[in-house]
Amino acid sequence: MTIRPVHALILLVALVLCACDSRSAQDPFTPEERRFIAEHSDGLTVGVSLHYPPYETYHLDGGFEGLGADYLALIGRKVGLRFNPVRFPNRDDLLQSAMAGGVDIVTALEMTDDRQRHLDFTQAYVSVPAAIITRKEFRDDLTIDRLAGMRIGVTVSPDFMDYLKKRIREDCTLVPTTGGYIGGLRALAVGDIDALICDMALASHYIANARISNLRIAGLTNYSIDLRMASRNDMPELKNILRKGLALILPHERKAIEEKWLSLQYEPFWMSRTFWFAVLGAVGVVLGGVMLILTWNRSLKKQVAQRTAALSSINRVLLGSLECRTEREVMLHCLDEARGIANSDYAAWARVNEDGTITELLGTSAGDGPAWDQSLLPSALLGTGQLGDLAAGHVIKATGRATDGDGANRADLHIVAVPLQGEGDKRPHIIAAARMRFPHTPGEVMLLSEMLFAFEEALHRKRAEISLHDKERQLQRAQRMEAIGTLAGGIAHDFNNILGVIIANGELVEMFHCDGDEALQGKISNVLAAADRGRELVSQILTFARKGGEETALLRVSPIVKETVKFLEASLPASIVIEHSIRTPEPHVLAEPTQVHQVLMNLCTNAAHAMRGEGGRLSIVLDTVRIAPGDDATSAEGLKPGAYLSIAVSDTGMGMCPELVERIFEPFFTTKGTGEGTGLGLSVVDGIVKSWGGTVRVTSEPGRGSRFTVLLPAREPAAETEAQAQTTAPPCGGTGSILFVDDERELTDSYRDFLDRLGYRVLAVTDSREALTIFRRDPCAVDLVITDYNMPDLRGDRLAREILALRPDVPVILCTGFSHSFSEADASTIGISDYLRKPISLQDLAVTVRRYLRPTV
Structure with a gap:
């Protein structure tokens, strides 16, 4: 069976159409970018x-044309966006408006550090050399090194001015020019300057159209002007759409x-038209045409293959990143793609240091090659110019000497580095491919x-996904903590009444x-000491319920x-021996007892965890240390000179590397297994x-245990404070009528008995409604009202409002164990005289009552 040429042609066309359909089916834009395109269907300003x-020219009919305009129009057709031109009289006004967010897009702009702070840039889509323009009286070809004794005007960016100052000879004079490139060319034409360095495309176009016959392009510099599209930095989707x-x-x-708009013609004096006609005549028109066609065809095939490979890699990166669970996996996936598309042996995500060295952060290598090693990145690899190019967002190539994976042989290492943006570090990060x-x-x-x-999009997407999951976990944790706090408050209220x-x-x-009776006195003291410990426990519960407010x-x-x-x-097993030593004199510290207990328990339980299994010795030592002025180590920790209380907790466990x-104080970092710690x-x-103004020091070695030393600033207490703590005045009696209201009968009976013994007339009531009825019956018969806050039917604050409405001058004392919604400030606002927190000692109650009733004479 034979295939006729017509049939073969039909089959070929069908295959091409299928390939086109499959390619078009792959949408390179994310849903967010598609939504941005739909939301801006009425057009973006340019x-x-x-x-x-x-590059661009504005017409009176409202349209504009030029190289940048054609590129933007082509993007609009491929993406589905419309662009509305906004006219500016000159480039300076345009740049000021763009950096202020006045327009959405600028089509042709060179990227600088200052502009990057206000605008987002795409990759460079056209590179134009900076040319040296002279009058025709200068016959020689020129380079930067051959501008001796000349007056030079420059219209290129400030970055090029810095580049030029480092390379021109000292006898050259840099002359500022005004009016942009047009002003510079006019100054050159009339002889104000001897040479002008500017964009070659701008210069060629102006010389040809203005018909300035005495100027010529005398040479090129090694500096290329990379033009990019710039967009507002508050529209990240627009940046990605323009890039794609x-x-x-x-x-x-x-x-x-480029053929339509760029005319980059530079002819040295020895490249005259006659010379080239002679060469072409010698080589032959036919041979030259054939070679040109073959070369062009080969170039097209190569570019199509490269473009297809790039699109396939972009698709693999974006789709493959969806299956990755962590940012590290995404980066390894991107590095594998980078290594493959650059046909390299190695690929790495690295940080470039200020001295030009490269620090590898994550690397990958080909399966059949030696494993990636930091020694593959030679020291002091990048020069000043290359560092500047990276900072400007340019791709760089570098070569150095490096060892292979086993460190035995040395070979040339060829590296190409692409800068990454937005890595949160002042030092640039790169993706480097090496072979x-x-x-x-x-x-x-x-x-x-x-x-x-594609790399940046995949990384940003995964970071956003991880951030969302973290915030969900934090929200769930916060909700659990809120529920526990509410439960703790309820427990504290009931426990306060019992205490x-x-x-x-x-x-x-x-x-x-x-x-x-000393025996009875001792037993009662033990009961009160235990109750005080219970009071401290309630205080810890309330502190937890309030989520802060520690004093x-x-x-x-x-x-x-x-x-x-x-x-x-x-609580610890017998295999762990606990020792403690308190060296006198022990200084005071300014701290919160509950949190001191929390610090000690955390350090001790961690020490015990390190000795689980075989046991060991846990030691707690209190001592006083002095920090002398000028101690560099303590200055770095933020400690001031003076005396400090040292709390050292050490163990004989496994130790740490x-x-x-370096990481043990990071939140959520733990070496314990799942379910053993947070x-x-x-x-x-x-x-x-x-x-508290202190610090925690850690010393540890694997196999030799760990030592945590807490340093807290020592404080000197006032003498009268200590004396006051040691003596307590006995309760004093008084006279007057007290209405005592609390729904706990046992508590009401105890306080009534105490106040009766002090000489007061006490009417104790367990129902707030009954108390209000009694007060209404004879308001002047009551000299003081003491009421609980949390009572059924009628709360204490509402009872106080009713009583004060009947008799505003009667003092009211409000007692509460815990309340989410009512504070001391709220009590003062409605006219309550005093605010006591349960459990209330009889001494405190007596002192408070005495403020409002007459003492016994």
Whole structure:
């Protein structure tokens, strides 16, 4: 069976159409970018200079044309966007408006550090050399090194001015020019300057159209002006759309635009028209045409293959990143694609240091090659110029000497580096592809550069996804903590009432029934001490329920250490020996007792966890240390010279390596298994200690245990404060009528008994409605009202409002164990005289009542 030529042609056309359909089916735009395109269907504004050929020119009919206009129009057709030109009289006004957000897009702009702070830039879509223009009286070809003794005008960017100052001879004079490139060419034509360095396309177009016959292009510099499209930095989707739109423009479309607008003609004196006619005549028109066709065809095939490979890689990067779980996996996926498209042995994500060295952060290598190693990146690899190019967003190539994977052989290493944007570090980050055989071709460099936006898009997408998941977990954790806080508040309220009964009856027995019985006095003291510990526990619960509000006070840490040791001895296994040492004199510190206990428990439980299994020794040592002025180590920790209380917790466990020591205070970092810890303990310890002006020091070695030393500033207490703490005045009696309201009968009976003994007339009521009825019956018969807050039917604050409405001058004392919605400030606002927190000691109650009723004479 034979296939006729007609049939073969039909089959070929069908295959081409299928390929086109499959390619068009792959949408390179994300849903967010498609939504942005739909939302801006009425068009985006484009800033256009009145006269800036060949890049852009504004017409009186409202349209504009030029190289940038054709590129933007082609992007609009491929993407589905419309663009509305906005006219500006000159480039300076256009740039000021663009950086202020006055327009959405500028079509042809060179990227500088100052502009990058206000605008987002695409990849460079056209590069034009900076040319040296002279009058025709200067016959020689010129370079930067051959401008001796000349007056030179420059119209290129400030970056090029810095570049030029480093390379011109000292006898050259740089002359400022005004009026842009037109003003510079006019100054050159009339002899104000000897040479002008400017954009070659601008100069060629102006010389040809203005018919300035005495100027010529005398040479080129090594500096290329990379023109990019710029967009507002508050429209990140627009930046990505422009980048992808440029990537979708095919090579023959680029060529058609550039041939239409760019006239980059530079003829040295020895390249006359006669000379080239002679050469072409010698070679032959036919041979030259054939070679040109073959070369062009080969170039087209190569570009199509490269473009297809780039699009396939972009698709693999974006789709493959969806299956990655972490940012590291996304980066490894991107590095594998970068290594493949650049035909390299290695690829790495790296940081470029200020001295030009490259620090590898993550690397990958080909499956059949040696593994990636940091030694593959030679030291001091990049020069000053290359660092500047990276900072400007340019792709660079570098060569150095490096060892292979086993460190035995040395070979040339060829690297191409693409800068990454927005890595949150002042030092630039790069994706580097390296190989040891031969340098990278321009096509490979171009493909790697065009892949950059896909890498950044994949990384940003994964970071956003991870951030969303983290915030969801934080929200769930916050909701759990809020629920626990509400539950804790309810428990604290009920427990306060129980403690109030115990404390009140215990103090009654201590004050009025001991009669010198030391045994009874000791037992009552134990009961009251236990109740005080319960009161502290309630205070901790309430602090937790309020999520903050801790009050610091001068205290000694040794009692808390002893209490912690007792608790640990009861809870830790017998294989762990607990030792504690308190070296006198022990200074006071300004801290909160509950948080001191929390710090000690966190450090001790971590130490015990390190000794699980084989056991060991846990040691707690209190000591006083002095920090001398000028101590560099303590200055770095933010400690001031002076005396400090040292709390050292050490263990004989497995110890830690330096890498773990550096990370142990990070939130959510833990070495424990799932369900054994949250990673918040040491982070909380560090935050608490620093809030008191101290620090935590860590020393540890694998196999030799760990030592955590907490340093807290020592404080001197006032003498009268200590004396005041040691003595308590006995309760004083008084006269007057008290209406006492509380729904807890046992508590009401205890307080009534105490106040009766002090000489007051007490009417105790357990129903707030009944109390209000009694007061209404005879308001003047009551001298003082004491009421609980949380009562059924009629709350204490509402009862106080009703009583004060009947008699505004009667003092009201409000007692509460816990309330989410009512504070001391709220009580003062409605006219309540005093605010007591349960459980209330009888001494405090007596002192408070005495403020409002007459004492016994």
